[in-house]
Amino acid sequence: EVQLVESGGGLVQPGGSLRLSCEASGFPFSRFWMHWVRQAPGQGLVWVSRIESDGSSTNFADSVKGRFTLSRDNAKNTVFLHMNSLRVEDTAVYYCVRAARTSDAFDIWGQGTTVTVSS
Amino acid sequence: YDLTQPPSLSVSPGQTARITCSGDALSKQYSYWYQQKPGQAPVLVIYEDAKRPSGIPERFSGSSSGTTVTLTISGVQAEDEADYYCQSADNSGSYFFGTGTTVTVL
DSSP states (O other): OOEEEEEOOOETTTOOOOOEEEEEESOGGGGGGEEEEEEOTTOOOOEEEEEESSSSEEETTTTTTTTEEEEEEETTTTTEEEEOOOGGGGGEEEEEEEEESSSSEEEEEOOOOEEOOOO | OOOOOOOOEEEESOOOEEEEEEOGGTTTTTEEEEEEOTTSSSEEEEEETTTTOTTTTTTTEOOOTTEEEEEEEEEOOGGEEEEEEEEETTTOOOOOOOOOOEEEEO
């Protein structure tokens, strides 16, 4: 079964850091670009970042650029979102998402992990 | 860039729901549609404007005209009640979602 499982969410104070993990199974992970998408409470979907299949290139939304980094370990089928200088407005459910190989479609989603930034 | 959707839409069972998504970039880039039910992760229902992934019912279809794309649900069923989001990308490697539409089945 194709699956993405996120972990690492929790409560953190403003200015703090958190690392989210996403473990993939059921498909050749090293061939796929991976993304993170977030959804604040009661709000819509917002794209956060993406990493190419070999980890050589990443891109970020302006709202997190300079604060978040993205890495992957293809040997462990895992992608990591490193979040620094967290703000209250970063509070959201964070989804790990697989990009389809031949298009910009987000074809597989994890169930999400919740990040709460609050003092 | 902005992708604009109507906030809400109400439809009776068996009727047709049409959800629009407008944005200048849609004339140059493909669109994608996602269904999200409460407490669940989104699910891809349409890709590259009009293609349907395997497992998605035939009553879901997509179309494109200029700067507007449309998701059509023909013969709406109660289980189609959900939030729907369009999505696209730009040439710089950034991705964008629409504002979302809540579909209520009366």
